[in-house]
Amino acid sequence: MASVPHIAVIGGGSTGIGIARDLSMRGVDVTLVEQGNLTHGTTGRMHGLLHSGGRYAVADQKSATECIEENRVLRDIASHCVEMTGGLFVKRPEDTEEYFQKKLEGCKECGIPAEVVSREEARQMEPHLAKDIDKAITVPDGAIDPFRLVVANAASAKEHGARIETHTKVTDLLVEDDEVVGIEVEHASGAGKHVHGVEGGTEEIYADYVVNATGAWAGRIGDMAGVDIEVRPSKGVMTIMNIRQVDTVINRCKPKGDADIVVPHETTAILGTTDEEVDDPEDYPEKQWEVDHMIDTLSELVPMLEDARTIRSFWGVRPLYEPPNVGSDDPTDITRDYFLLDHDERDNLQGMTSIVGGKFTTYRMMGEEISDHVCEKFGIDAECRTADVPLPGSEDFSVLRDYMDEFGLRSPIGRRSVERLGSRADEVLKTDGPNPTVCECEGVTRAEVQDAIDQSGSDLNAVRIRTRSSMGNCQGGFCCHRMANELYGEYDELTTREAWDELLQERWKGQRHALWGQQLSQAMLNYAMHAATQNRDNDPADGTPIDFSAFDNGQAVTTGDDAGATDVATDGGQHGD
Amino acid sequence: MAIESDVLVIGGGLAGLTSALSAARSGADVRLVSYKQSTLRNASGLVDILGYTPNGEGPLTDPYDAIPDLPSEHPYKTVGLETVRESMELFDEVTPQYRGSHTDTNALLPTHGGTIKPTARYPAGASAGVASDSRDVLLVGLESMTDFNAEHAAAHLDAAGVPFDVRGETIRFPGELRADAKVTRYAKMLDTNSEVTVRGRKKPVREAIAELVNTEIENESRVGFPAVLGDDHTAEIRQELGEKIGADVFEVPMGPPSLPGLRLEDRLFEALDEAGGMFETGNPVEDFEAEDGHIEHVLVEKNGAMVPYSADEFVLATGGLVGKGINSDREGVFEPIFDCHIDHSEDRYDWFDTEAFGDHPFASFGVTTDDRLRPLDGSGDLEFENLRAAGSVLGGYDFAAEKSGSGVSIATGYEAGNHAATEAQ
Incomplete structure (x- = not known):
């Protein structure tokens, strides 16, 4: 060896x-x-919850204890990926007092800081909670960008x-x-x-x-x-809302159940989830009822969700495993x-x-x-250092600096760029040229997109996950072509076109589960911009060659108040062929 | 006293404006009400009739040729080929800034996506850019404008096989503009020809731009810019730049906010004014009252009050899903003012195709009409005897795939306006 x-x-x-x-x-x-x-x-298909452990504090205390330990570690080593929103376990009148008490005790047993707050206090923290909730338990849940x-x-x-x-x-x-x-x-x-x-x-x-x-x-x-x-893969749906209806992680305080969590994540809130065993982690049904179930059930906690706009839904597959002798029927019982x-x-x-x-x-x-x-x-005697050494981006990053003047960024965009980049902000945002915004929904600038291209090659979906560009309300309607524009130069036209089409297709995939109301309107606008204006659906570069000479060449246009082209060639456009 | 007119048009986009214009020119007393900015600000400003058949054949050289073979539910079939031609004559008459009327043949125009699309009419400002012209092209991009990368667009046009050499160069727009300046900001500077400082010397911005382009141009006789060349003085700006550069200057149509689209909207409002039509914008039509299938008046919300607007004939030109003339929720698809019937599957997962550019049923959502453009209910009877529909609120066609949005709005707007005027008199 x-x-x-x-x-x-x-x-x-x-x-x-x-x-x-x-x-x-x-x-x-x-x-x-x-x-x-x-x-x-x-990992790319989760709700982004940094567990406090509260969710497992009754049924699975080993997992709960591990969660709170790691929750503390990640806040330290990955500060630029974590937003400590805090979390609430909310009890509705129909949820049992017995379970509420068990949750509270369980948290304490596992070392999870937990306090009871009254309905009034909970609704002061989260004004959109339903008026008729009983009370809640606070826990240190957070949001994390996977x-x-x-x-x-x-x-x-x-x-x-x-x-x-x-x-x-x-x-x-x-x-x-x-x-x-x-x-x-x-x-x-x-x-x-x-x-x-x-x-x-x-x-x-x-x-x-x-x-x-x-x-x-x-x-x-x-x-x-x-x-x-x-492995017993189990699927769960997550539905993304267009805004953050809540700023705290909201859990339903009852034993197991579907549709019992809302996680605020960047500019959105993510509703989750279901738990259903599937045979194939890559091929499983994605159903309308799952999305409807999220909205209908979570509206019991946050009523405004009922009529809110969702921008897409996606499914993830949990890699559940249980030792051969256990034999749980219900995937929610698997550890x-x-x-x-x-x-x-x-x-x-x-x-x-x-x-x-x-x-x-x-x-x-x-x-x-x-x-x-x-x-x-291998007989290697080396200490694990991953809990102590901050991740790149989280080093020496205690105060968010005001980058607006320094990088010429509009204030909210500057703030969001710096939050995403953490201690790498200086290195990424200091560019020679102007730094315009590429994705307006998520406030992503050219410098960030270029940095992501340097890291990930010609894959615009990889650029997307690094920067969040095209992940906001318009779901790429206004910025997919801009991202392609940024890619060109480093990569040639054909490579760029393929990456652009892949991005459009990927963006379409999750939106399909949100197609009603405003998001259907948005989808039609995106389709119109991409197909009617950009002709991405019938790009002559992709298809059979066009006989340019068969089309209007702009002749006979010298009348009117506003003279157009003159001196046009008359060979009908065969030059250069 | 109630507000009265012969014809009331609801909606201020291309269909509503054409409809009001054709009714006014037929002698009717016309009023147009519109709520929000129309979707013309999203449109490229190119006026398409038909670029592809519903089966995706194309680009079509002659849009009129293909109309007789369209499926029966298509709005062009409802109004007929002759009406499409007549309506385009009206359009050509009121928009001298547009080109393409000298031939039935489609033109191929470059757009900011870097490819070309077939269209029937194009702004004079875009005309030197037609792709069947064989003169070489220099595209000029602006460093801060992420919507248009001139080098990328040039390479893409080349891949599309255009019959000329095309090159892209990027310049930094002179003057102290923020990196995120809006297109209207560029346009304003060019309109006023503001002074900018270049290497310590002050000069008008048009001259400064021409100087920058002159260092890049080789022997191209056409130069294309993104569509930011002014709002009020676009022809003058183009001409001045063209003279200083020594080439024909054109604009490459862009996405929203689209100056060519907004210029077209301005021009049509002007034409409606000239024709004696009344219009008011900013207040939504919220409700209506009808008796025996006859609409008496609609209710317009003004500062919280509901004001009745009565008319003999009404035209619904409120747009499609984008303009919110068609709306939906998790349960279904509906037309929000008159609740006209919209044919759609009960299962919302049947509303779309799994491919981004697949055959999307939602793209064809809209009202079904009789042969005089009057909306029909689910059993094929008239919703109201004095209501007509025009433009994207109509179902039965996918304008994005066909490239037929403007043409359908103009043809059905024209027809609805004519019928309404005839009935009202």
Whole structure:
């Protein structure tokens, strides 16, 4: 075995990226592969709740205790990704007093700061809460941006020498004599940043150890080596509102149930969720009733949601796992805890461990545990430092400076840019040229978009998740072409056009679940701008060549008060062909 | 005393204005009421008749040729080919700033998305940009304007196979403009030809721009700018820039806020005024009263009071989903003023296609009419005997895919206005 082992980590969600950061900080060589963008799987499809642990304080106290510990750590190391909104568990008259008391006691047992507030106090904090609620419990819930967090972890892992390959799918595990010795992957576009139209290829990556951190996809990787990993994927819907109806995380204080949380997130509020087992993490039904259920049920807590505008809905798949002997029928009964499956101990297959289950809030702790496990195998004696060293963007960032004068940004845009970039603001926003706004809904400027392009290649969806550009009310209606305009130059026209079309298609995908009222009106406007004005649906560059000579060439236009073209060529437009 | 007129038009977009104009020119006493800014500010200012068939064939060289083969529910079929031609004659007569009437053939115009689209009429300001003209083009972008990247647009036009060489260059707009300046701000500076300071010397902004372009131009005889070349003096600005640069200058139509769209709106309001039509903007029509299928008056909200406006004939030109002439909620799709029937699936997941540019049923939502543009209820009977519909409030066509929005508004507006005037007299 080499003195510095090489570890292959599969999966670019929060868990995988947390492991990559941890191992690379301990001096281990790491290669991480992800089939899509970073956060492509479950991490990119969650409600962005930084758990206080309150939700698990009655039924799953181990998870609850882990949550509050990690909640404190993330506030420290990832301050630029976290907004400490605080949270409320709200009791309605029909919810039992018994459960309310259990929740309160449970929080205290798990070390979660919790206080009872009266109806009046709760409604002072959140004026849009229903008038007829009984009371509430305050807890330190927060909102966290999963994209920003994962990108910051990736940046840190790279600084410590890790190799990170996105758009790279594992096609097989390399197994020799009952030992996993590496992975075979297919790059969508060649190693490195994702660039459209660049020839991909397969690569065999040999490793001293493989970590399978693919969450709901873990079973597929297991199948490649003939081991069973019984992940039970469970889908949940999340519906995004156009504004923040609440500034605090609102939970319903009752035992389990669908549609029981509202998380304020940036300029929006996210309603969640459902919990339903699915067979395939990539192909499952997305139903109207789920969206309606969110709005109807959560209106009991926040009545104004009933008539509010939703901008899109999306579904995520929880990577739930339970040990083979438990056998829960209902996915809501499956533990949210995580499990480390060492395939040597479990299946007599050396060289690989899978990590399954768990929650976004405890991603770092999971990374620590599996890194300890790997280091122990190789006799490496290195401390975990991920709980102490701030992520890039969160270093030395105690006061939000007023960047308006310094960077010539309008005040709200400057503030939001700085919140997103954290301590990287200086580095990103100091540009030579003017820095106009690209996405008005989310206040994203050219400098931020250019920075994201530098990091992520020609993939505009990757630019989107890094900057939030095109993620606001208009859902890209006004800025998709602007993002494409920013991409051109670094990349050629064809590459830009492909990335632009992918972005339009992705933006359409989630809006389909919000198509009524104002958002249907918005969708029609977007369609009109993109199809009628820009002709994106019938772009001659995509289709068959046009006989330009068959169309009006502008001749005979010299009458009227306002002379137009003169001296037009008369060859009907064959020049240059 | 009630406010009375022969014809009351509700809506101040292209359909409402054309409708009021045609009714006024037929001698009727016309009043137009509109609530908000019309959707013309979103439109490129290009006036399309038909660029593609509903099956996606195109670009069509002759829009009139394709009209007889349209499906029967299409508004062009309702009014007929001759009406489409007549309505365009009216349009051409009142908008001398537009080009393209010399031929039935569509023109292909570059837009800010960097590709070309077929259209029937185009502002004089855009005319030197037609893609079937073989003279070489220099596109000029403005550094702060994220909506238009001249180099990108040039490369895209080249990929579309245009029959000329096209190049893009980016300049910094002279003067002290904020990075996020609105298009109206650029237009205002050009309209007033404000003085700007360039390397310590003061000079008029048009001259300063021409000097910047002159350092970039090679032998192109056409120069295209994003559509910011003035609001009130656009022809003069174009001419002056053209003389100083030594090339024909044109504007590339843009998205909202679209100056060419707003200029068209201004011109049509002016034409309505000249024709003796009355208009007022800023107050919504909230309700109506009818008896035996005959609308007596509509109620306009003014500072909290409901004011009745009575007329013999009414024209509904309130727009489609964008203009809120058609609205929806989680339960269904409706027309908010008269509650005219809108045909739609009960399952809102049938309202759209899964592809971004798929065949979207929502794009064709609107009222169904008889052959005189009177809305019909769910069983095919008249909603009201004296109500007509025009423009995007009509169903049965997808203007975005067909590139037929302006043409349908003009043709149905013209027809509705004519019928209303005839009936009222």
